Amino acid sequence: MTKVLVITGDAAEDLEVMYPYQRLLEEGYEVDIAAPARKKLQFVVHDFVDGFDTYTEKLGHTWPADLSFAEVDPEQYAAVVIPGGRAPEYLRGNKECQLVVQHFVEAGKPIAALCHGPLILAAVGALDGRSSSAYPALEPDLAAAGARWVDSPDHVDGVLVTGRAWPDHPQWMRAFLKVLREVAPA
Numbered sequence: 001m002t003k004v005l006v007i008t009g010d011a012a013e014d015l016e017v018m019y020p021y022q023r024l025l026e027e028g029y030e031v032d033i034a035a036p037a038r039k040k041l042q043f044v045v046h047d048f049v050d051g052f053d054t055y056t057e058k059l060g061h062t063w064p065a066d067l068s069f070a071e072v073d074p075e076q077y078a079a080v081v082i083p084g085g086r087a088p089e090y091l092r093g094n095k096e097c098q099l100v101v102q103h104f105v106e107a108g109k110p111i112a113a114l115c116h117g118p119l120i121l122a123a124v125g126a127l128d129g130r131s132s133s134a135y136p137a138l139e140p141d142l143a144a145a146g147a148r149w150v151d152s153p154d155h156v157d158g159v160l161v162t163g164r165a166w167p168d169h170p171q172w173m174r175a176f177l178k179v180l181r182e183v184a185p186a
Contacts, residue, residue, distance in 0.1 A: 001030045002184045005077040007069075007097060007120070009035045013085030014043035014060030015166040016114050020081045023173050028186030034072045035065035036094055044085055046165075054137075057086075069096035074103035078184030081176075084115020084135060084165065092123035101126070110159040110183055112176040118142060118162055131155065133162040159183065 004024050008017050017033070024031045035041055043060035074080075080101065082088065091097045097120065104111050105126040113121055118134040119141060121127050128146030133155035142149045153168035154161065154175035161179055163172035 001028070002186050003030045003032065003077045004079045004081060004180070005072065005074070005100070006031060006033045006081045006083065007035075007091065007100065008033060008041065008065075008083050008085075009087040009091050010042050011044050011057075011085055012041070012083050012087035013115060013166060014045050015169070016083035016085060016117075017043055017063065018061065019166070019169045020083065020112065020114075020173060020176075023177070024081070027177060029078075029180075032066040032072075032077075033063065034067045034069055034100065036069060036091070036097070038065050038068045038071070040064050046085065069094060069100055072096075072100050074100050074107075077104075077109070079110035079112070079180050080104045082111070082113040082117035082120050084113075084117045086116070088116040088119040092120045098124050108159060110161070110176065110179045112161045112172070114163045114168070114172060115165045118147075121145075121160075122147070126160075130157050130160065132157065132160065133164055133168075135165055 045060040046055040122145035131148040133152045139149040154171035161176040
């Protein structure tokens with residue numbers, strides 16, 4: 001069975017982890033969740049409240065990580081998914097995470113990143129000269145990484161598929177699955 005890796009951690013956006021996880025399982029892929037440690041992760045829910053200038057955060061579901069980054073053999077995986085939330089803000093500095101992600105970049109394997117997920121790609125230099133969607137507030141971060149930010153729910157740049165946030169799930173996953181099926185059918 002073809003395997004896909006999800007890279008995440010505590011404070012990841014609940015929907016941005018669970019939606020691609022379940023969609024990929026539904027499509028017949030084997031899916032592993034990797035985090036800094038093999039443990040139960042605490043996800044969060046981001047939403048907008050009238051009168052707030054930015055999103056609010058509430059506790060979401062808990063879910064176990066299947067592997068620590070140190071345990072991941074990226075050769076076993078056909079693709080990687082990088083959900084958003086706050087997790088990418090600290091994961092981008094994790095050397096083991098960087099090594100795993102760098103494998104997918106260098107091997108030209110499909111990568112799906114949503115919301116703040118492209119911060120990890122920026123940390124490994126994978127966005128230089130490319131275009132990427134992301135949460136709109138990340139436009140300066142993408143520019144600093146050498147990328148052109150695109151306001152799109154399903155931006156495709158080669159095998160990189162990016163979106164802005166969880167409301168983009170249907171378009172983002174449809175585009176990613178099209179790329180993934182071409183390279184690595186379930």
